[in-house]
Amino acid sequence: MTNLERANPRGLKPAMIAFADWRTQHDRFVEARDDIRRTHAMSGVEGIGMLLMGIPGLGKSSILESYIKKHRQGREDLESLERSKEPIILVSVPAEPTLKTLIQEILLASGFEGSINGTVGELKQKLNELIRQRGVELLIFDEFQHFLRDQAKSNTRGVVNHIKLMMDKHKLAVVMAGTPAGYRSIAQHDELYQRFAQRQTRLTPFQIDSKENLHAFGSYLRAVTKFLQLQGVEIIPLANKEMMLRVYVATKGIPRLIAGLIKAALESLEQGKTITQQDLANGFSKTSMNPELKNFNPFLASYERVQEHAAKAQKKATSENSKHWDIH
Numbered sequence: 001m002t003n004l005e006r007a008n009p010r011g012l013k014p015a016m017i018a019f020a021d022w023r024t025q026h027d028r029f030v031e032a033r034d035d036i037r038r039t040h041a042m043s044g045v046e047g048i049g050m051l052l053m054g055i056p057g058l059g060k061s062s063i064l065e066s067y068i069k070k071h072r073q074g075r076e077d078l079e080s081l082e083r084s085k086e087p088i089i090l091v092s093v094p095a096e097p098t099l100k101t102l103i104q105e106i107l108l109a110s111g112f113e114g115s116i117n118g119t120v121g122e123l124k125q126k127l128n129e130l131i132r133q134r135g136v137e138l139l140i141f142d143e144f145q146h147f148l149r150d151q152a153k154s155n156t157r158g159v160v161n162h163i164k165l166m167m168d169k170h171k172l173a174v175v176m177a178g179t180p181a182g183y184r185s186i187a188q189h190d191e192l193y194q195r196f197a198q199r200q201t202r203l204t205p206f207q208i209d210s211k212e213n214l215h216a217f218g219s220y221l222r223a224v225t226k227f228l229q230l231q232g233v234e235i236i237p238l239a240n241k242e243m244m245l246r247v248y249v250a251t252k253g254i255p256r257l258i259a260g261l262i263k264a265a266l267e268s269l270e271q272g273k274t275i276t277q278q279d280l281a282n283g284f285s286k287t288s289m290n291p292e293l294k295n296f297n298p299f300l301a302s303y304e305r306v307q308e309h310a311a312k313a314q315k316k317a318t319s320e321n322s323k324h325w326d327i328h
Contacts, residue, residue, distance in 0.1 A: 015231040016266050019259070023062045024223040027216065032201045036067045039173050039199055040088075043137035047167030049196040051186065052177040054203030055324075057256030060177045064090060064140055086110055086134040093146040093178075099158045103127050110134065124162075131170050139166070140175045145182030160189045167195060180324035204321055206253035208245065209314050217244055217253065224262065228275075233266070235275040242303055243277075245310045249298040250284050252313060257289045 023029075032052060039050040052060055068088050072078065078085045091109045094101050103123040104116045110130055116123070130136065141163075147156055166172055176182065176196065183200075186193050206217040221238040228235050238247060251257035264283030265275050281299035298306050 013266060013269075015228065015233045016263060018231050019227065019263060019266065022227050023059065023066070024220060024227070025066070026220050026223065028203060029059060029063055029066070032063045032203065033067045033070070035199055035201045036063070036175055037071075039175060040071070040138045041173075043173040044171050047169075047171050047173070047195065048198065049167065049174040049176065050199040050201065051183060051196050052175060052201050052203070053180055053183050055179060055205070055254075057254040058203040058205065059255055060203065061142060064142060064175070064177055068140075084134070086130075087137040088140065089136055089138070090140045090142065093141050093143045095146050097146055097159055099162055102159055102162075106139070110136070127166075128169070131166070131172070136170070136172065138173045138175065140177065142177050144176035144178035145185065146178075147182060147185050156185070156189075160192050164192050164195065183325065202325070205317065206248070206255075207314060207317065208248050208253070208310060209318070214241070214244065217248070220255070220258075221247065224258070228262070233269070233275065234273075235262075236277055236280075242306075245303075245306050246277075246280075246298045249293070249306055249309045249313055250280075250290060252290060252317065260287060260289055 025033075035050055036052070039048060042048045052063065054060055068090060071088065075085075075087065078087070089106060089110045091102075091105050094105055097105075100120050100123060103120070103126075106127060107114075107116045107123070107130065112126070112130060114126065116126075118126070147159060163174065167174055174195075176186065186196060206220060207213040208217065218239040221244065225235055225238055237243060247258060247261070251261055261280065261283055262275075264286050265279040266283075267286075268282065269275060269279060277299050281297055284297055284299055293309070296305075296309065298309065301309075
């Protein structure tokens with residue numbers, strides 16, 4: 001048995017494994033990561049925050065992981081004989097969080113070695129000591145939409161107040177990443193919201209309504225093509241306008257769905273073959289990535305019909321994006 005077979009007992013194709021791990025650092029990815037860096041830089045000076053928002057599938061978690069990895073690689077002061085530092089703690093907010101469960105999640109995410117049991121007061125003390133002793137600079141809350149009032153009615157006020165107190169007490173930088181619903185939740189708590197008013201990064205799917213947006217989408221699809229070629233897989237050109245519209249209609253411009261489409265096409269691709277439009281059509285037909293299309297396959301339909309669907313999809317996306325940020 002080869003090393004590859006031992007590492008891949010399910011027989012997945014190497015290109016499939018590589019593509020599943022691949023993330024391209026397109027312009028919006030880099031901009032969002034830079035916004036996190038600027039927020040982090042204020043730690044110790046002022047308790048300031050940032051919102052990183054977007055619908056699922058746009059790469060929020062990848063941006064967070066990339067920032068943490070890049071920051072830690074640039075630090076030489078994280079380990080010493082006296083103690084180890086933990087400058088960044090990434091917390092996935094539990095569903096319907098209480099103040100107690102949130103503090104417990106922060107302690108667990110930090111690698112806290114003591115007991116996470118006790119009263120809320122005892123847990124607050126443990127967390128305050130951890131932040132001081134481990135030199136915590138940045139707290140990142142992923143899935144912060146779980147702070148929604150209708151999901152955590154009686155708990156939200158206490159959770160929100162404690163986040164605000166931590167920011168003030170320790171001059172912590174805080175990043176909250178989540179869906180637009182979380183934005184509407186935070187906007188209802190003015191004292192906390194003001195701390196996040198200076199830096200808000202809104203991610204959106206790729207769009208096709210302007211030359212600038214088409215260029216950004218094309219750059220992303222060219223990056224997909226280049227990566228596949230590095231894995232020995234050829235694919236038909238994706239960045240011409242016709243294929244861009246076909247991909248857009250199929251995936252709504254959402255990177256996770258675009259990746260899913262490519263992986264579906266890779267599954268049945270023979271070694272040495274090129275991914276064709278028919279392969280993309282077959283891959284799309286195997287998925288349910290866009291139920292709104294029903295039996296319409298954008299890789300089999302005429303270009304005229306694809307254009308019609310693309311115009312409708314763009315109009316709907318523009319309307320939905322506007323509603324996402326309506327706090328009323």
